[in-house]
Amino acid sequence: LPKVFLMAKPVLEHIEKQDHKAYFVGGCVRDLLLERPIGDIDIATSASPAFIQKIFTKVIPVGIEHGTVIVRHNNESYEVTTFRIDGNYSDKRHPDSVQFIDNIDKDLERRDFTINSLAMDLNGNMIDLFGGINDIEKRVIRTVGNGYERFTEDPLRIIRAIRFSSQLGFTIDPKTFQEMKDVSSEIKTLAIERIANEFTKLFAGNDVNRALTYVKDLQIERYLPVFCDFPHILSSLPASIRPLQSFAEVIALFHLVNPTIEVSRWVKEWKCSNKTKQEAIHLVEAYFHFESHGMDPWLIYRLTPAFYEGFIRISENITQTTTIRLQEMKAIEQQLSIHSKEELAFNGYDLMTLFPERKRGRWIQNLLKRIEFNVVSGKLENNKKEIKEWIKWNPPETN
Ligand code: ATP
Ligand code: MG
Numbered sequence: 001l002p003k004v005f006l007m008a009k010p011v012l013e014h015i016e017k018q019d020h021k022a023y024f025v026g027g028c029v030r031d032l033l034l035e036r037p038i039g040d041i042d043i044a045t046s047a048s049p050a051f052i053q054k055i056f057t058k059v060i061p062v063g064i065e066h067g068t069v070i071v072r073h074n075n076e077s078y079e080v081t082t083f084r085i086d087g088n089y090s091d092k093r094h095p096d097s098v099q100f101i102d103n104i105d106k107d108l109e110r111r112d113f114t115i116n117s118l119a120m121d122l123n124g125n126m127i128d129l130f131g132g133i134n135d136i137e138k139r140v141i142r143t144v145g146n147g148y149e150r151f152t153e154d155p156l157r158i159i160r161a162i163r164f165s166s167q168l169g170f171t172i173d174p175k176t177f178q179e180m181k182d183v184s185s186e187i188k189t190l191a192i193e194r195i196a197n198e199f200t201k202l203f204a205g206n207d208v209n210r211a212l213t214y215v216k217d218l219q220i221e222r223y224l225p226v227f228c229d230f231p232h233i234l235s236s237l238p239a240s241i242r243p244l245q246s247f248a249e250v251i252a253l254f255h256l257v258n259p260t261i262e263v264s265r266w267v268k269e270w271k272c273s274n275k276t277k278q279e280a281i282h283l284v285e286a287y288f289h290f291e292s293h294g295m296d297p298w299l300i301y302r303l304t305p306a307f308y309e310g311f312i313r314i315s316e317n318i319t320q321t322t323t324i325r326l327q328e329m330k331a332i333e334q335q336l337s338i339h340s341k342e343e344l345a346f347n348g349y350d351l352m353t354l355f356p357e358r359k360r361g362r363w364i365q366n367l368l369k370r371i372e373f374n375v376v377s378g379k380l381e382n383n384k385k386e387i388k389e390w391i392k393w394n395p396p397e398t399n
Contacts, residue, residue: 001124002032008041011056011073011080012122018055020047022080023104023119023127030115033136034168043071043080044119046102052080066098083107088153105129112150112157113164114142139170147179155186159198162214166205172214180218187223192271195224196247203244212237225269226261233258241317247272248279249310253317255284279307286311287318295324300332301339301376337382341372346387354391363396370394 005024015022024032025044032038045052049069053059058072067082085106087097101107104119104127111117114132126133130144141161143150151157158180161172172180187195202211216234221227227234236257244250251266263284267277286303290311293299303311308329315324338344348364371387374380380390 002038004028004038004041005032007074007076008043008078009122011071011078012043014055015043015045015047015052015080016122018047018051020045020051021104022047023121025081025104025108025119026111026116029118029120029126030132030136032120033118033133036168041076041078043078044083044104044107045080046083046104048100049082052082067100084110086110109144111144112154112160114144115140115164115168115170117144135173139168140173141165141168141170142173142176143179147176148182151179151183152186155183156190156194156198158184158187158218159195159202159220162211162218163198163202163205165214166202166207166211168205169207169210171210177214184218184220185223187220192225192269196270196272199250200247203247203250206243208243209240212241226266230258230261233261238317238320240320242313244313244317245310246276246279248276249283249313251276251280252283252287252314255280256287256314256318279310282307283310283314287314290315295328295332297332297336297378298373298376300329301336303329305330305333337375337378338372341368343382344368344372344375345382345384346371350384351396354388355396358396367391367396 005028008024012022012024022043022045024041026042028038028041047055049061049064049067052069052071053061056069056071056073060070060072060077062068062070062079067084069080071078071080082100083102083104083106084098084100087099108117108119108127108129114130114135116132117130118132119127121127131142135142141164143157143161161176161180164170165172202208202215205211212234215221221231221234233254237253241253244253247270251263251270251272254266255261255263263277263280266272267280272280282303286299286307289299289302308326312324312326312329316322333339346368348368351364351367352358352360371380371390374390375382375387380386
C-alpha cells in the first residue's frame with residue numbers, strides 16, 4: 001500500500017476501535033488501482049460528525065451540515081465524512097439536505113461515477129457495488145445508476161465526466177454520453193464557480209484534447225459565459241494543446257487566441273479572483289513582449305521565476321513548438337543585474353534629492369521605470385554615480 005494510505009491507517013483504526021465502520025473512499029481508491037499519484041485521502045464512516053469530533057483531538061469542522069470533519073493526524077489532513085444520502089439539489093450547488101445513514105451502500109450509490117464509487121477497508125477489501133473495478137480496467141466513465149436522473153440531479157456531473165476523461169485518459173461510455181447530451185442545457189443553471197473549478201482540472205489533464213472534443217461534441221459552449229457569445233472560441237484554439245495548470249493560464253491562452261475578448265471580461269463573467277486576473281494579465285503581457293522582443297532579460301526579469309513554466313505552457317500552445325527551454329530562462333535569470341526594483345541603486349528619494357525644485361508626481365515612477373529597464377537590459381550599470389550621469393542625458397519629462 002502506498003505511504004499515504006499507511007499514514008492514514010491509524011485514523012481508520014481509531015474509528016473502528018469505537019465500533020464504527022471506516023473506509024477509504026472515492027478518488028484515492030480509484031487512483032490506487034490506477035497506480036496514479038494519490039491526491040487527498042477521503043474517509044467515509046458510520047460515525048456521526050459529532051462523534052468524530054469527540055474522538056479526535058485535532059479536528060476542523062469544515063462542513064458539518066454535510067457530514068464532513070477534517071481530522072489532522074501527523075500533520076496530514078483527512079476528510080472524514082459520515083455515510084449519507086443527499087436530498088434535492090434545487091439550488092444546483094449543494095444538496096438541500098443530507099441524511100446520515102449507518103450503511104455505506106447508499107452512500108456509494110449517491111456518487112457520480114462507478115470509478116468514484118469504490119470503497120476499501122483497512123484490510124484492502126474492496127466494496128464495488130457498481131462495477132467500478134471493471135470500468136477502471138476498461139478505462140470507461142459511467143454513471144452510477146440512471147444517467148439521465150443523475151445528470152438532472154446535479155448537471156455539474158456532465159462537466160465532471162469530461163474532466164475525469166481528461167485527467168485519467170478514459171473514454172465516456174456511449175450511453176452515459178448520450179445522457180449527458182440530453183441534459184446538457186441544464187448546465188446553465190449551475191453556479192459558475194463550480195464550473196470554473198472543473199474546467200481548471202479539465203484543462204490541466206493530460207488528455208485535454210480528447211476532453212475538448214467531448215466539449216465541442218456536446219456544444220457545452222452554448223451554456224457557458226463568454227463562450228456563448230463567441231461560438232468559435234474553442235475551434236480557434238490550436239488543434240492540439242498542452243495541458244495548462246491554472247485558470248489564469250486558460251484565460252491567457254483564450255485572450256491570446258482571441259484578443260478582442262478582454263481578460264477583464266473573462267474574469268468578470270467567470271467570477272474569478274483578483275489573483276487569477278493579475279496572473280492572466282501578467283502572462284499575456286509577457287507573451288506580447290516575447291512576440292516583439294524575444295527572450296530578453298527584461299522579459300525574464302518581469303516574469304519572475306514563479307511564472308516561467310506557465311509562460312512556457314502558454315507560448316508552446318500558441319507557437320505549437322517546444323523551442324523555449326526552462327534552462328535558458330534560468331540561465332538568463334542568473335545573469336540579471338537586479339531581480340527586483342528594491343535592488344536598484346537609485347530610488348524615489350534619490351530622485352527628489354536630485355531635483356529639489358520638483359514636486360512629487362508621476363515623473364518619479366516614470367523615470368525609475370526607465371532606469372530599471374536600462375539597468376535590467378544591461379545598458380546602464382547599477383550604481384548611483386552611473387545612474388546620476390545617465391539622468392543628465394535622460395532627464396525626467398517636463399510637466
Ligand atoms: P480528484 O483526485 O481530482 O480530487 P476525486 O474523485 O477525489 O478526484 P472530488 O471532486 O474531490 O473528486 O470528489 C470526491 C468524491 O466525491 C468523488 O470521487 C465522488 O465519489 C464524490 N463526488 C464529488 N462531487 C460529486 C458530485 N457532484 N456528484 C456525485 N458525487 C460526487
Ligand atoms: Mg478529491
